[in-house]
Amino acid sequence: MYWNKEAETMPREKLESVQLLRLQETVKRAYQNVAFYRDALDRRGIKPDDIRSLSDVSQLPFTTKQDFRDTYPFGLVAVPMNRVVRIHASSGTTGKPVTAYYTQKDLDVWAELMARVMTAGELRKGDIIQNAYGYGLFTGGLGAHDGAQLVGAAVVPSSVGNSRRQILLIQDLGVTALACTPSYALIIGETGRELGTDLAKTSKLRVGFFGAEPCSEPMRKEIEDCLGLKALDIYGLTEILGPGVAHECMNQRGLHLAEDNFLVEVIDPETGRSLPPGQKGELVLTTLNKEAMPVLRYRTRDIVSLYPDTCPCGRTFVRMTKITGRTDDMLIVRGVNVFPSQIEDALLRVDGLEPHYQIVVDRDSHLDELEVWVEVSEDIFTDEIAPLETLELKVRKELESVLGIWTRVRLVEPGTLERSEGKAKRVIDRRDLGKR
């Protein structure tokens, strides 16, 4: 099912000609209206007219998160401020938030992209969708809201938090779809169980739109089992738009990137060079259809690879793998690169563990120590030590085989690790403390 069949199934050749026109237009507007881009292009001796083919994008400068911070608050805005009708800010997971600006047309495009996301999950008029993304500066809340409303579904704007009320509404209203972070989806499932409500059996939930943070396959399975729905991964970022940049279809094999609106590159994060489909690298996005804040070659720091084949759903937009990590949440432990997602993957393969964990990195004399705290299922956490010791050994072995380094494991009681209603904070790095 498509929201905009013509766009979503556009033949490749046509798509590329649309992309080129939009790219040329975007570069022109950025050059004329944004001093930051004019200076950057001038420094490279490039004029907007030099962009004659899609591959010429590689001549353009990158934009980084730091550039957003340096030009904060209005430095990247390309329209008079009286044309801006909304301002959002990123969640600030990795530092000072950045702000994003939208004209009315930008909001219309955003709603359309989110309508495509939701239609891909078979949401339609008559559905009731509970939107438990945080409403406010965060793009998740209003982004999902506008898309669902455009589709014609009834939106329950529950926002994040108050899980008991969330469950009550899901049950009483016969809610059929849920939108929130995967962390929060788990909390809703867990709270249901505590209340003796098995949402998988008693609710009408059918589909979930979960994004804004990584979610491994085993974690997805866990969410699907405890809520009784199909969990679709959705991706987006404030600098580029918000949610709606990429999404899964019912095949759940890769996220389709809305290529009529974004030009996609995957680069080697070290050299900045472009990588062919299939190779893992940093996702770089150029907006092709944004008025208030066009962005050239944004380095997302998200690690993906592109699928070389087309999807049976008929969408011609390229698919990317689920995000396996951010270049900036990669930990270097004793010289080895470790992504929290690898740890999550390993943990959820072991029976008897709950999907709640925390990673603590510390330095013991001169050696990095990686410790993984993970909750154990209720039925295993008894007074007897033996089963726990066996389990701990199993977890250590699993982690070692995935990471290639030795780790410490601490099994903790169910319910003891801090829960997050937005994006989970998985890593505590104590190595930098006390340096100053």
Ligand code: ADP
């Ligand atoms: P912040 O960078 O402060 O977290 P945002 O709220 O804009 O700001 O978050 C965007 C980032 O969230 C993306 O760059 C990506 O790292 C992460 N993200 C968004 N959606 C997903 C997803 N489906 N899977 C994994 N990570 C995601």
Ligand code: ZN
């Ligand atoms: Zn598909």
